[in-house]
Amino acid sequence: MQETTAHPPEAAVTVRLTLNGDPITIEVSPSAILLDVLREQLGLTGTKKGCDHGQCGACTVHVDGRAMNACLRLAVMCEGQAVTTIEGLAEAGHLHPIQQAFLDHDAFQCGYCSPGQIMSAVALLEDHRIAGDVATVREAMSGNLCRCGAYQNILAAIQDVRLRRHAQEGGGDA
Amino acid sequence: MRTFAFARADSVARAVEHRQAEPGSAFVAGGTTLLDLVKLDVMQPSRVIDINALPLTTVERLPDDRLRIGALVTNTDLAYHPDVLADHPLLSQAILAGASTQVRNMATTGGNLMQRTRCPYFRDAAAACNKREPGSGCDARHGVNRMHAVLGGSRECVAVHPSDMCVALAAIGATLTLHGPHGEREIDFAHFHRLPGTTPHLEHDLDDELIVAVTLAPPLMPLGTAYVKLRDRASFEFALASAGAMLSLDEDLIGEARLALGGVATKPWRCREAEALLAGKRADTAAFAAAADVALADAQPLAHNAFKIPLARQAIVRALREAARRAGEDAT
Numbered sequence: 001m002q003e004t005t006a007h008p009p010e011a012a013v014t015v016r017l018t019l020n021g022d023p024i025t026i027e028v029s030p031s032a033i034l035l036d037v038l039r040e041q042l043g044l045t046g047t048k049k050g051c052d053h054g055q056c057g058a059c060t061v062h063v064d065g066r067a068m069n070a071c072l073r074l075a076v077m078c079e080g081q082a083v084t085t086i087e088g089l090a091e092a093g094h095l096h097p098i099q100q101a102f103l104d105h106d107a108f109q110c111g112y113c114s115p116g117q118i119m120s121a122v123a124l125l126e127d128h129r130i131a132g133d134v135a136t137v138r139e140a141m142s143g144n145l146c147r148c149g150a151y152q153n154i155l156a157a158i159q160d161v162r163l164r165r166h167a168q169e170g171g172g173d174a
Numbered sequence: 175m176r177t178f179a180f181a182r183a184d185s186v187a188r189a190v191e192h193r194q195a196e197p198g199s200a201f202v203a204g205g206t207t208l209l210d211l212v213k214l215d216v217m218q219p220s221r222v223i224d225i226n227a228l229p230l231t232t233v234e235r236l237p238d239d240r241l242r243i244g245a246l247v248t249n250t251d252l253a254y255h256p257d258v259l260a261d262h263p264l265l266s267q268a269i270l271a272g273a274s275t276q277v278r279n280m281a282t283t284g285g286n287l288m289q290r291t292r293c294p295y296f297r298d299a300a301a302a303c304n305k306r307e308p309g310s311g312c313d314a315r316h317g318v319n320r321m322h323a324v325l326g327g328s329r330e331c332v333a334v335h336p337s338d339m340c341v342a343l344a345a346i347g348a349t350l351t352l353h354g355p356h357g358e359r360e361i362d363f364a365h366f367h368r369l370p371g372t373t374p375h376l377e378h379d380l381d382d383e384l385i386v387a388v389t390l391a392p393p394l395m396p397l398g399t400a401y402v403k404l405r406d407r408a409s410f411e412f413a414l415a416s417a418g419a420m421l422s423l424d425e426d427l428i429g430e431a432r433l434a435l436g437g438v439a440t441k442p443w444r445c446r447e448a449e450a451l452l453a454g455k456r457a458d459t460a461a462f463a464a465a466a467d468v469a470l471a472d473a474q475p476l477a478h479n480a481f482k483i484p485l486a487r488q489a490i491v492r493a494l495r496e497a498a499r500r501a502g503e504d505a506t
Contacts, residue, residue, distance in 0.1 A: 006181040006192065006221075013180060030180030030222065033209070053210050054277055055410075066250070066279040072209045073280065074202065076180055077224055120275065129254040130275075142409035143274025 017078045020088025028075040035059045035070035038085060046086035046115045050145070057144030060116035061085050067123035069143075086115035089122065097164070098122050101157035109148035117144045121158045125165070132162055175213050179221040183228060186353050186386055192223045194355050194382045201225050201384060203246055204280040206273075207289050215299045216290075216306055230284075230386055233257060242389045245284030249273070249339065252283055262390055264399035264418050265342040268436075271403045272338035274410045284385035287340065287350070287366065288378070291333035292412050293322065304330045305374040320478040321414070324486075325470075326440035331374030332476060333440060335367065336412050338403065340442035344434035345418040347391035354383035363388070367441035394422035394430050398501025402493040403436070404485055413437030415486035419493035421457065423501040428452050428461070433469060433494070438486045445469040448490075457498040459491065466490035 007013050012027040019042070028037055035052075038044045038061070050058030052071045059070040062084040089096040098121045101107070108114045120141055124130055130140050137158055138151075146154065181199075183189035193199055198220035202208050211217040230244035233255050241257055252258055253269040273281065295301040295313040302311035314322055314332055322332040348363040366379050403416040416436035422429035431452035435443040448465040455461040466487040473483045 007179055009177040009179045029177065031175060031177040031212075033175075052213065054206055054274075057274065057276060060276055067276045068280050069206075069276045072204075072206050072277075074180075074205060074209065074222070074224075076182070077202065077205065077226060079182070124275070139409050140275050143276045 013076050015076055015079050017080065018082040020084055026075070030074070030076055032075045033071060034061070034073040034075045034078060034083070037075040038070060038083075044085050044087050048112055048115055050113070050116075055145075056113070057116045057120060058113050060119040060144065062119060062123055065123065065126065067120045067143075084119075086119060089118070096122060097161045098125070098157065101161045102154070105153045105157040105160065106150075107153040107157040108146075108150050113144060113146045113148075117141070117146065117154055120144050121154070121161075124158065125162060132159075134159065176215060176218055178212070178219050180224065181221060182224045186228055186230075186384060189223055189225050189228065189384050190353055190355055190382065192221070193384070196221050199223055203282040203285040204248070204277075206277050206281050207285065211290060211297070214297055216297055225384065236389070238392075240389055240392055242387050243283050244387055245282060245385045247283045249278040249281045249283070249286060250275070252339075253278070261393045262342070262346055262399075263397075264345060264401055264420055265339070265390070267399065267401040268338040268342035268403075268416075268418055271401055271416070283339075283388055286337055287385055287388070289335075289337050289340075290377075292336045293333035294318075296333055305333060305370070305377075308373070308375045315476065318478060319476040321412075322476055322479055323440045324438050324473040324475050324479060324482050325435070325443055326369050327474065328370045328372065328374070328440075330372055331370035331440065333370070333374065334412075334437060335439065335441050336436075337442065338401070338413065338416060338436055340367070341416055341418045341434045341436035342401065343388065343390075344442040344444045345420050345432040346393075347432075349389045349391075350385055351387040351389065352380065352383040353386045354381055358386070359383075363442075364444060370440050394420055394432070396422055396501055396504040398423070398497040398499065398504055400493045400496035400500065402489045402496070404489050405437075415482055415489045417486065417489040417493035419490070419497040421452075421494065421497040421501045423457060423498065423505055426457060428455050428457050428498070431465070431494070433465065433490065435469065435486060435490070438473070438482050445490075452494070457494075457501075459495065462491045462494040462498075463487075465494065 048058035050056035054069040054072040061070045181192045200219035202222045230246040253266045296303045301313045323334045398421045401418045403413045405411040418434045420432040431449045433445040448469040
C-alpha cells in the first residue's frame with residue numbers, strides 16, 4: 001500500500017494523472033487549484049475562469065468522465081484520475097459532435113462559457129441515468145451560465161446530437 | 175488564496191491521526207464547500223487531509239435491510255442508486271433538487287453533512303459573524319436578512335442550514351458512524367447538527383472524528399414521499415423554504431407521517447409535533463394545513479423574512495398532499 005504522505009505548504013507534491021488521454025506527472029503546490037494548474041502551468045487555456053466559486057460552470061472539465069468544476073478541485077486530488085478538457089474532445093482533427101452542433105446551431109455569442117457548456121453537454125449525453133427530455137436537460141445544464149443568453153440554441157445543439165445518436169443506434173440491423 | 179499543507183490518507187485510522195495531530199487541519203472530500211470558503215478566507219486550514227482514497231464509496235444493504243451509505247458516495251451516485259430510489263425516493267428527490275450537476279458529481283455524503291451556511295455575512299470576512307469569529311457579533315440579525323432562519327435562531331446567529339440532502343435525512347431518520355481517535359461510535363442524525371445558541375461556531379457533534387457512513391432508517395410501507403423546494407430561481411439555487419414529507423396510508427387514514435424543513439431553520443428541521451398530529455387523521459388538506467400550522471408555530475420572523483412563514487406553510491401542504499397521493503398509488 002502507498003505510504004501515507006504529509007507535505008508542508010511550501011513543498012511541491014508529485015501528481016500522476018491522465019490528461020486528455022496522455023499520462024503526465026506534474027509537481028504542484030498542495031493548495032494549487034486544478035483550474036489554475038491547467039491554465040497557467042499546463043497552458044491549456046480553453047478551460048475558462050468565470051466566478052472561481054463553482055457557480056458559473058465556465059471551468060467545467062471531466063474527471064473520470066464526470067463533469068466537475070475545476071475551480072473547486074485541488075490538483076493534488078486528481079492523483080490517478082483521468083482529466084479531460086475542451087482541448088481533449090476533438091479526435092484526429094474532427095470536432096466532437098457536440099462541438100460541431102454548437103457551430104451548426106449558433107449556440108454561443110461571446111464564446112466564453114462555451115468550453116464549459118460543451119464539457120457539460122458531452123458528459124450529460126454519456127450519463128444514461130439522466131433522462132433526455134427538455135426539462136431534465138435544462139435542469140442538468142443549470143450549472144453552466146451563459147450571460148449572452150444562448151440557452152435555447154445550446155439546448156437545441158444537445159438535443160440534435162441526442163436525436164442523431166438515437167437514429168444511428170436504431171438504424172442498425174440489431 | 176492562503177496556502178496550506180497537505181496529507182493524503184490511506185486509511186481511516188491514519189486520516190484521524192493526521193486530524194488529531196493538527197487542530198487547524200481539515201478533511202477534504204469533494205472540496206465544494208472547503209475550497210470555496212478558503213478562497214473567501216472564511217476557512218483557513220493549516221493542512222488539508224485528502225480522504226478520497228479511503229474505501230467509503232459504496233452503498234450496501236445490511237442484513238436487517240437498512241441501507242448503509244459510505245461517506246464518500248457522491249451526491250449524484252447516491253441520488254441515482256437503485257436501492258435508494260426503491261427504498262428512499264425522498265433522498266433522491268432532495269439531492270437532485272440541490273446544487274448543479276457538476277457540484278453533485280463532486281460533493282459527497284459526508285461532505286454534505288458538513289456543508290456550511292450560505293449566510294452572506296458568514297461568507298464576507300469583513301462582516302461581523304459569531305459563527306466565523308466567535309464574539310464578533312451578528313450583522314445578519316439587523317442587516318439584510320431575507321434569506322435567514324425563522325426557526326432555531328438565537329441572538330447570536332440566524333444562519334440557515336443550506337442542505338437539501340439533510341432535510342431528507344431528517345425526515346427519513348439516520349444513524350451516523352463516526353471514527354475518532356478512540357475508535358468508532360454511532361450517533362443519531364437528529365443530534366449531529368447543533369442549534370447555534372450562544373456558540374454558533376460549534377456546528378456539529380464531532381470530536382476529531384471522521385464521518386465514515388450514514389445508515390438510513392427503514393422506509394414506511396406503503397410509502398409516499400415528496401420534496402417541495404421553493405426558491406428564487408428554478409434550478410441551482412438554495413431554498414427559501416423546502417419541505418420533505420413521507421407518509422404511509424392505512425386505507426384513507428394516515429398511518430405514519432414524517433416531515434422536515436429546509437431553508438427556514440438553523441439546522442435540518444424535523445417536525446415531530448406535526449407528525450404526531452397527522453397520525454391517524456384523514457389525508458386531506460385540512461389535516462395538512464393544521465400540521466403546517468403546528469410545524470411553524472414557533473417561527474420568529476426577522477425584518478425581511480416574514481414571507482418565509484406562509485411560503486413554508488405552502489411547501490408543507492404541497493409536500494404532504496403529494497406524498498399522500500403517491501402513498502395511495504404505492505398501496506394499489
